[in-house]
Amino acid sequence: MLRLFGIEKRFGSTVALRGVTLELGRGEVHALIGENGAGKTTLMNVLAGAVRPDAGAMELEGQPYLPQTPREARQRGIALIHQELSLCPHLTVAENILLGNEPQRFGWLDREAARRKAFEVLRDFGHPEIDPARRVADLSLAARQVVEICRAIAARAKIILMDEPTSSLQRDDVERLFALIRHLRARDQVSFIYISHFLEEVRAIATRYTVLRDGASVASGEISTVTDEYLIAKMVGRAIEDLYPRRKRAPGAPLLAVRELCAPPLLKRASFEVRAGEIFGIAGLIGSGRTKLVRTLFGLEPARSGALIFQTQRLVVRGATPALRLRQSFGYLSEDRKGEGLALPLSIADNITLTRFESCARLGWLDRTRQQAQARSWMDKLGIRARSPAQAVGTLSGGNQQKVALARLLHQGARVLLLDEPTRGIDIGSKLKVYETIAECAARGCAVLLISSYLPELFGMCDRLAVMCRGVLSAARPIEEWTPEEVMRIAISGKRNEDAGAKGVD
Amino acid sequence: MEERDEISVVASEEALTRVSGPSWVRLWLGRVGPFLGLIFVLLVFTLLSADPAQYLSPRNLRIVAAQTVIIAVGAIGMTLIIVSGGIDLSVGSAIALTGVVTALGLRAGWAPSVAVLAGVLAGGLIGVINGLVITRLRVIPFIATLGMLGAARGIAKWLAAQQTVNVPETWVNELAVTFPARRWMFFAPGVWLALALAAIVAAILRNSVWGRRVFALGSNEAAARACGIDVENLKTSVYGLAGLFFGLAGVMQMSRLRQGDPTVAVGTELDVIAAVVIGGASLSGGEGSILGSMVGALIMALLRNGCQQMGWPNYVQEIIIGAIIVLAAVVDRLRHVRRLAET
Amino acid sequence: MEERDEISVVASEEALTRVSGPSWVRLWLGRVGPFLGLIFVLLVFTLLSADPAQYLSPRNLRIVAAQTVIIAVGAIGMTLIIVSGGIDLSVGSAIALTGVVTALGLRAGWAPSVAVLAGVLAGGLIGVINGLVITRLRVIPFIATLGMLGAARGIAKWLAAQQTVNVPETWVNELAVTFPARRWMFFAPGVWLALALAAIVAAILRNSVWGRRVFALGSNEAAARACGIDVENLKTSVYGLAGLFFGLAGVMQMSRLRQGDPTVAVGTELDVIAAVVIGGASLSGGEGSILGSMVGALIMALLRNGCQQMGWPNYVQEIIIGAIIVLAAVVDRLRHVRRLAET
C-alpha cells in the first residue's frame, strides 16, 4: 500500500539518504535495519512529514504522497514512534496519548472519555497499572516509552512507523508489543515499519525486510529466506564472528566496595564489591532501581545511608557531588543521553573532552588541534559516523550520539566505570567495538559496573552478576552460576509478594 | 537535572507520601499554596503599618483593586502566551495604542461600546500580527514582540498626533474608576469584568481541548507538531487572544487616565511578565495558571501600595519591592516541597 | 523536528558552513553571515539618505560608535549570561548605580583610576549577588534580576540623594567622548577599550576551558552537572564577570553625561538583550557569540542614528526601528537556511 522510489535527503554536506526504494504491503510488518547513521530515522521522518525529501517519489494506496507537515501525514493515516522520546512532560499520560485527537464536547475536553480511551490502549498493551491521570514527567524512562507507543496506536493509523521502540523496553514488554502488533495486523490490517538493532526481534515479528546502508537500500526480501550472517554482512559490509570478546581476565583486589547503600524510596538496599579488572553486571526489571543505584553512587541523587570504600579509603556517601566523584576517578554513563548525557548544540570534540579538558588544555586554554585529534581517535575507535569532530552532536544519529557519550566516559580515563545501558540504540557492528573497548578498560584494571536490560549482553560480558528487584540488590555470583531463567525469576520474584499498588512506578 | 530529580522523588507512591515536615503543615501548604507569597506580603505590611486597620480598610482594598486591574487583565493574556512557551514584550505599547484608538473613537463621537470594541480588536490585531511574524517569518517571539514594542508605540503617537487624546464624559470613564458611582458595586465594573474573564480563561485553559493543546505546545513543541497539531495556527490564535486582553487593558488604562495617552505604560511588560512568573509560570513554557498570575498581579500592587502607606521615600520603596519580589519567589518555592527536600 | 532544527545554529564552527544551496552562495553567506543584518541596515539608509556621503562620513561613524559603546560593553557581559542559559534584567539599574558610585568617588576626590575601579567592582558585586540569589536561593534568573532591577535603582537614588552627581574635570570624562581630544585616536578611548575587551572575551568564550563549560552549562545543565562541572559556582562566576562589564558600561555612561545620574538607562536591559539576540544568541542558552552581539549592538545604534539623520519625526523612527529589528532578524535567518529547508 506504500511505495517509495529513490528517496534522497541531504543535510548540508551530509547525505542522509541516497535513493531509498521500499515497498510496504497491507498488514505487513516490514523490518528496516542498518548501521547507526544509515538513514533509518531520517527515512521515517520523511514518511511522517517532519522532513521533506530532496528527491524521489512516494505513493500511498495508489495516490502520490508528499506530506508537507506531520499533520498531513497523520491525516493520511501514518503515525511515527520516535527514536528519541517526544512527549509533553507537563501533561498527563491520557493527554499525551490522545494528543491531536482528543475526545471533545463542543471544544471542551471530555476527561472521562479521554481517561477511558487511554486506559483501553494501555490495557491492550498490558500496562493497566500506568495511571492515565499521572503527569508524564513523573514516569520512568521505560514507562514513557510505553506511553509513546500507545500514542501512536491510539492514533488509529493505517501505517505505524516504529523507530527502535524497544530500545528501553524490558523483555516481557517486547513480547507484549509483538502481541499487540499481531493483534492490530489481524484485526484491522495495520501495516508496520519496524526499526531495530536486535535481529532476533526482527525475525520474531517481521515478514519482510529492507537493509539500509549509507542511506541507500541495499537489500530487501522475505526475512525467512535469509540468515543473520547475510543480513549483518549487508548492513556492515563484512562478516562478524563472535560478538562478545570472551577472554580470560584475572580480576585483582577489590577496587570498589558498597555496603548497605540506601536511598529510599527507589533504592532500599545494595551491597556488593567490584574488583579491579572485573566487569560486574546488574540485571533487573525496568524501574527496579538500577539507575537509581548508579546515580546515587555518582552523587547525582542523595543517599540516606551506606558506606562506600574505594581501594582502601572510605568515601563520603551523603552529600557527595558528581564533581567530587569525578576527582575520585569515577565515571558515569547516563541511560538518558538526551536528558542528562550530551550537550546537543556543542561539537563532538567538546562533548568528548568535556570531563577532562585538562587533556587538551594549557593554563586553561584549549589547544583546538589537540582536542580535535583526540576526538578523532575516539571517533575511529568507536566508529562514530560524522563529517568532522566539529560537527554538532545534535545532528548525529541516535546511535552515534550514544557512542559520543561513551567516548567521553572512556576519554575521562576513570578507574571505576558506571555504565547504564551503554549500548542502547547501537548497531551490531559498533556493539562489537564497544564491547572490545569496555573489555580493554577492564583489562587495564578498571572496575566496570554494567547495567543492561539485554541479558545476552550481560551474559556475554560480565564476570559476576547481581540482580536488582524493587530496590533490593541480590547477592552477586559468578556468571557461570547464572542461567537467564534464574535471573528473570529473581528479578520478578519480588513482584509476587508485593502489593500490586506499587507497580505504578514503572 | 532539576527536572529529573524532582521526578525521581515523586516517581513512586512512597515519594508522594514522603514529604518533609509534619502532615498538617503539608495539608496547609497544599491549601494556600499559590497564596503563600500574597499572605507573606500582606503580613509584612500589616505588621509594619502604623495603623493596620487603615491598610486593610475596604477603601484601601478598593484602591489596590483599581490599581491591579490593568496589570491583571494583561496578565491573563500573558499567561496564555507564556504557557504556550512564548513571550510578549509589546504589552506596554499595545496598551498605549489601544487606549489611543479607543479615545479617538470616543472623540469622533462613536458609541462608547463601539469605541471600546475597536480598542479591544486593535489589541487582537496587534497580537495576530505578532503571531504571524513569529510563525510565518519564523522570528523568535522575543525579537518579534520587541519590534512590535517600538512599532506599536510609534503608531500610537502617530495616531494621537504626539498629543494626549482627551475624551468626552461616557460610561467608559467609569470602567476602572476607583470608587464606582453605584456604591453597591463596591468594586469598579472593570474589576468585576476582570474577575469574570479570569475565571472563564482559567476554565478554558484547564478544560478545553484548545487549552490543553496550548499546554502541549509549550511543553514540547516538537511533540505537539508530530501529533498533527497545527502549531502555527495554534500559536497565532494564542497571541491573537492574548492581544484582545491587552486591548482590554488598554481600554481600562484609557478609562483611568480619561484620555488616550501614547506615552503611557512604558515598561509595563515587565510588570505583567513578573506577575505571571511570580504566579508560578515557567518562562520555558508548559507551566502556569491564571489563578497564580492574578495572585502575582495582586502581590505587585499590594507591594507598591503598602510601601507608600508606610510613607517611605521612593528609593526605599524600590529597594524593598525588589527584595520582596525575590522573597515572594523564595517563599513560593515552599510550594514545591519536593524541590527543597532534594536540595 | 524543531528539536533537530534548533541544533543547526550551533556553537561549533560548523554552524556557519552548514548551509544548503549552490556552493558560492554558501561560501558568501558563511563569510558575511553575522553581518547580513548590518549590511542590510546600512544599505537601507544609504539608499534613503539625502546625501549618503554625509551618512557614511567618518564623523557620523564616530557618533554612532560613541552611541554604541555603552550598549556594546553591556552586550559583552549579557552574551556570557545568555550563553550560559540565564538572563539579566538588572543591566539598566546596574549601569545607573555604578555610574553614581564612580561619580561619588570622583567628587570625593579619589584618584580617577580608583573611582573607575570602584564603579567596575560595584558592577561585579551586583552580578555576584545575582548569581548567589540564583544558585543558592534557587530563584530563577528572571525573577532574581527583576528584583535587582528595582533594588539597584533604589540604591543608586539613595546614594545619590535623589540628585544627579556632578563630577570634576578628569580624564574619565574623555573616556566616551564622541570626538577624542587626541585626533589620531579617531575613536574615543572607550571605544577602543570596548573593542579590545570584546576580542578578549570572544577568545575566552571560544577557546578557554571556562568558556566551553559555560557553553555546556547553557546547552544542557543536567549534562554539565553530570560531567562534574560545579554548576553553582560556574553560574555565579558568569554573573559576576558579566557584572564587571555592566559596571564598565556604567562608568562610560557616567563619562558621557559628565555626571552620575541615578535615573539614567531605564529600560537599557531590553536594548542590550536585543543586541545579543539579534546577534544570533538563543535565549534558551548554548548559542551566541561576542562578534554577533557587537554587530547586534551596532545595528541598533545605526538604526537610531539613521532614522534621526533622515530627520523623520520620532514616531516614524520608532515604527521603522521596530520594523527593521524584525527584518534584520529575518535576514539573519538566511544564515540558517537549513532551518527553512526543513519543516
Added chain:
Amino acid sequence: LVLALVAFGCGRSGRATKSYRVAVIPKGTSHEFWKSIHAGALKAARELSGEGVQVTVDWKGPLREDDREQQIQVVENFISQGVDGIVLAPLDDRALVRPVEEARRAGIPTVIIDSALASEAIVSFVATDNFKGGELAAERLGSLLQGKGKVLLLRYQEGSASTHEREEGFIKRLKERYPAIELISSDQYAGPTRDTAKRAAENLLNRYGEQIQGIFCPNESSTAGMLLALQDIGKAGHVFFVGFDATESLIEALRNKQLHGLVVQNPFNMGYLGVRTMVRYLRGEPVEKRIDTGVMLITLENLSTAEAQALLHPPLDEYLR
C-alpha cells in the same frame, strides 16, 4: 532596617491635634527643580508652625519618573490615607483630573502647581507662566541673532503640557517678531533623560550643525543634553544657545559663554506658595485662583545680581537637612 521603618511609621502617625497633613506630589524626584519645590514647601510648613499651625508635609513622587499612571496611584494612595490637602504638580492636564475630583469627593482639596490641570475642582493654580518663558527665550535669541539666521528647537517630550507651552510661546514670538529667522527643525524630541537628549542632539547637530546659528531647548534635561553634544563636537560657544531652568553645570556654561541665556523659574517660591495657599484654604481664608510665581531670563550680564542669585541658589540645605 525593619525596626527603623517601624519607628518611621509610628513617628508619623503620632500627630498633634489642630494640625494639617499636606501631601506634596511632584512630577519626579531627582531633578534639582523638584528639590527646590520641596524646600519651599518645607519653608512654608516651618513658618506656619511658627504661627501656631502644625503642618506636616508628605513628599512623594511617582515611582517611575514622568509616568502618569504612577502619579495617579500616588494621589489615590494619599486619598486612602486621608491627608488634609494635596499640592500636586500634574504630569498631565487631563489624566490627573479624575483622582483630583475623587479627592474632592473624599473631602480633600487640591492645589495645582507647576503645570495646569483642566478641572474646576481645584483650589488654586500656582505656577510659572510657561508661555511667557518661551517668549523670553525667543526675544533673547532674536536679539542675539539680530533678527536673521537659522534656528533649531529641540522639543522635550510628547504630551508634556508645560514644556509644550514654552515651545509654542517660543515659536509664536519668533514668528511674529523675527520673521526673517528660519526655524529649520522643530519636530525632534529630546526624550525624558539627559542621555536620550544627548543622542538626539548629536544626531541633529550632525545633520544641521553647519547651518544653524541658534538653539533653544525647553527644559533642564534637553538643555543639558544639547550642551554636552555641543561641547563634544567643540561647537559650544560658536552657536547662540538659550536654555530653560538652571543647574550648576548650566550656570557654569553660562559663565564661559557656552550658553547665552537661561529662562529660570522660581520653584522654591512655587512650593512655598503652594503649601501656603493650601493651608489658607483649609483655614477658610480666601485664596485667588491663579498665582504666578514668575520667570526671569538670566544672562551673563545679570548673573551676579541679587535677584538672579536668589533664584539660582534657593536655601535648599537649610530645609532639606
